[in-house]
Amino acid sequence: MAVDALLSARELELLRFQAGRLGGLRARGSSPLSGPQTAWQRGAGLELEDLRPYQLGDDVRHIAWRASARSGRPISKVFRAERRQRILVLVEQHPGMAFATRGELKAAVAARACALIGFAALRQGAEIGGMVAGRETEFFQPGTHLDRALALIGAANRAPGHDYPAVDAAEALAQLHQLARRQDSLYLISDFQHWDDALLASLKQLTERHLVCALQIVDAGEQTLTAVGRLHIRSPFDGRELVIDTDDAELRRQYAAAMNEHQQQLEQLFKRSGMHHQQLFTDRDPLPTLARAL
Template identity: 35%
Template sequence: MIPARLKQLVRGRAQPDSMEAVVHAPLIAASDLAGLAAQASLLATLPVREVHDHHAGDWASRWLGRGLDFEESRLYSPGDDIRDMDWRTTARTGRPHLKIYREERQPTVHLVIDRGATMRFGTRRRLKVAQAARVAAVLAFAAAGRNGIIGATLWDAQDQDLPPRHGRLAALALIEQAAAPCPPLTDPASTESLHHADRLAALEASLPRGAQLVLISDFGWLTDAHASQLARLAARFEVWAIQVVDAAERALPDMGLVRFHDMASGQGVWLDTAQASVRGAVRSAFADHLAAQAVCLGRAGVRHQWVGSEADDLVALLVNG
């Protein structure tokens, strides 16, 4: 539920002309990119390199299969390739064993940036969607610095897929799209079709096995019905859910009698925020909501943490969250 007085809350005392300029400005200023790149250099969220040269196949995969690095021996099963027989262990134990190798791969990082209606809200420093773009920028720079393959999907009124590419230029192109102006939707209920089940299914079908999938959203769409799909994603990929939360959602400020507007459904309700009991009830309800979502994601095997939309130091939050 979002306050109807969004302009006053988000933009302060901005005049109409300056308001229009701010609404249609990029979510990340060019002057901020250097700072985000510096944060990325400190971020250690991706797998650790085990060799020194940057080239294809120099990252250890979590998946076992054909490769060069011996991982373990296991008992032979009918149908296994006899070319992988571990004859030394077989001779020692008297039982047929097979050698298992760890696959080599270049890391593939796929970022999902939610630009939906509920993300186009913020009361401290920036919109939630702007913070999502900043998180994506840090992760994209970090992946590029580790010679990763970077791709993205922008969840918007019209979803946009950015094909996986290498290098810093690929990271900059991704960041440019993630930081594109994101003005409020004129009719959120009609322009945003919340087919997140289809979106999750598309990710499962299109991403290479073993990719790192990062979902950056407020997860206002998440229900128990999505748990099975998330579990399937977590079985194939390393899934990380970064939940962007605004300060006013965590603790409603005293604004008197205010009409709140649900930007996803279009429904509205009046609340007297001057009453401490009302603010306390909303705070408790939102805390319970976050806890229920954390349980849902945890049961699905998804790493989860939340980030405040007002936070500047993303490294501390992403590493220690």
């Protein structure tokens, strides 16, 4: 395990075991992301597509006997192969994710969520792939083998660095759109602190073709300022330093109002774009929430 890994090999093995508890992946009809495509099947099955007159060489097991009786001539069932479900995950590991006031780092929660989704997909025979956007963006073509999932999870499990810009969300969404094919299920994992209404068109482009869920990593202690005197703060993005007086009640009020306004705008953005939205907190086990979201 790399020295900058957010989660240990032992923790990842436990997550692989826990992924079996994500029963929602096996019953997508009751999932918030239920869609028209049959999903989470072991292998490619057959789905009835049409009925047509019997042709020489047709499998007699596929004769539609009731339709044949009604029409007075042999009718064959035409099947098409079910497409294996694909799951794509976009994980944003920007410098701001290396933060938490309680529990574990936002980045670690994001890695946990990615691992649980990846392992659950494999258990159900789905393809898993996606992107990890940090200092650079890494792409992982979907596959059903463990090494494909581990490559994605390993990239998400690397601790984000410092002193580089936030992820260009618009570019990341455009790249995800190119990687995905129609009716893939997409999971976006981030704190979404830098997302705004300018992304609405990009998100709608995704939801028109895909089932999309935003998994927002939240540190509850970040939502308000506690009165602890003067704080020296350093931006993880550009290294700029700032001193704030947390004993200033007006400053605390303005900060809380700004954080609340951003959260409300974010929730409206997800709603208007047609996405499902769940919050994963840094001081709580993400498994129960993911079981509902998936």
